[in-house]
Amino acid sequence: xxxxxxxxxxxxxxxxxxxxxxxxxxxxxxxxxxxxxxxxxxxxxxxxxxxxxxxxxxxxxxxxxxxxxxxxxxxxxxxxxxxxxxxxxxxxxxxxxxxxxxxxxxxxxxxxxxxxxxxxxxxxxxxxxxxxxxxxxxxxxxxxxxxxxxxxxxxxxxxxxxxxxxxxxxxxxxxxxxxxxxxxxxxxxxxxxxxxxxxxxxxxxxxxxxxxxxxxxxxxxxxxxxxxxxxxxxxxxxxxxxxxxxxxxxxxxxxxxxxxxxxxxxxxxxxxxxxxxxxxxxxxxxxxxxxxxxxxxxxxxxxxxxxxxxxxxxxxxxxxxxxxxxxxxxxxxxxxxxxxxxxxxxxxxxxxxxxxxxxxxxxxxxxxxxxxxxxxxxxxxxxxxxxxxxx
Numbered sequence: 001x002x003x004x005x006x007x008x009x010x011x012x013x014x015x016x017x018x019x020x021x022x023x024x025x026x027x028x029x030x031x032x033x034x035x036x037x038x039x040x041x042x043x044x045x046x047x048x049x050x051x052x053x054x055x056x057x058x059x060x061x062x063x064x065x066x067x068x069x070x071x072x073x074x075x076x077x078x079x080x081x082x083x084x085x086x087x088x089x090x091x092x093x094x095x096x097x098x099x100x101x102x103x104x105x106x107x108x109x110x111x112x113x114x115x116x117x118x119x120x121x122x123x124x125x126x127x128x129x130x131x132x133x134x135x136x137x138x139x140x141x142x143x144x145x146x147x148x149x150x151x152x153x154x155x156x157x158x159x160x161x162x163x164x165x166x167x168x169x170x171x172x173x174x175x176x177x178x179x180x181x182x183x184x185x186x187x188x189x190x191x192x193x194x195x196x197x198x199x200x201x202x203x204x205x206x207x208x209x210x211x212x213x214x215x216x217x218x219x220x221x222x223x224x225x226x227x228x229x230x231x232x233x234x235x236x237x238x239x240x241x242x243x244x245x246x247x248x249x250x251x252x253x254x255x256x257x258x259x260x261x262x263x264x265x266x267x268x269x270x271x272x273x274x275x276x277x278x279x280x281x282x283x284x285x286x287x288x289x290x291x292x293x294x295x296x297x298x299x300x301x302x303x304x305x306x307x308x309x310x311x312x313x314x315x316x317x318x319x320x321x322x323x324x325x326x327x328x329x330x331x332x333x334x335x336x337x338x339x340x341x342x343x344x345x346x347x348x349x350x351x352x353x354x355x356x357x358x359x360x361x362x363x364x365x366x367x368x369x370x371x372x373x374x375x376x377x378x379x380x381x382x383x384x385x386x387x388x389x390x391x
Contacts, residue, residue, distance in 0.1 A: 114126050208220065
């Protein structure tokens, strides 16, 4: 009996030693409820032990890290720079060569030789108005003028030879001059039936259709535009008179186009508008890509102030105290990554595009707090996260 019991015990031991622990995946797939609960209890115990170990490590790290409780900031090292201030005024794009062509003769518009978008040259024939028989009259007057010219030339040669009377010579001369004058006037009148381009440009719009009856000053025929010589015209407050001069360089922004141009003031008005106390300026603009159009809205930035050597800082870091004084924090390093801050009163000047000029309180070479200054106090120790403090 003892031998049998021994054999059973040995078998149980061997069976236990040869058992391979099941994975969580296997238990989920095939394990019993008892096995699942046992595995969950085992993992929970391990999780608790790991959590305690992590907490102990964190406490030790905090005890050894001297910078752990210091406010983290970024700094910037100041240097002298050029500061420019701009005043913005709104203007409109224009061109001196943007006109509507009107007829100078009454009649039917018999021919239109161009179409919208067509490029034309100065003097090119654009349209034709029915002359109402004026061409026939011109032909008759031309014949009469040529006859009068021939008669006068012959009478002049005879008079030079002392042949004929002076009255005959004077009558021939008067007839010729009168005929020539009549022909010239009629020719000018006939030329008004031809509509020609006053300058080189583009036919932007055909307003009156072929076959329509037109009258001088009443019937717009077409619009012609030349966009090669464009400018922006704007009104500037009179207090900038003297700061804005011909030849001054300005920046012109076109928000609708997403483009910025640099141009020069080509004209400054000598007249102050009494209604809005302003004077007008014109800024010449290049238009090689033909993207600028008349009446396009533009923003002109006029450089009304410049300082060649000054301190400029982001305006967002400037704080105010109860006395409405402007403040920044100067950083003094103690180690490579830590130091102390000092609250400093500064005197500011003009502001432009998120940056402000500083005339007093800080100087070139000072290191100031850039980010994290809002929660600081005078004399506080801080830790910096930027390695390079250069501006």
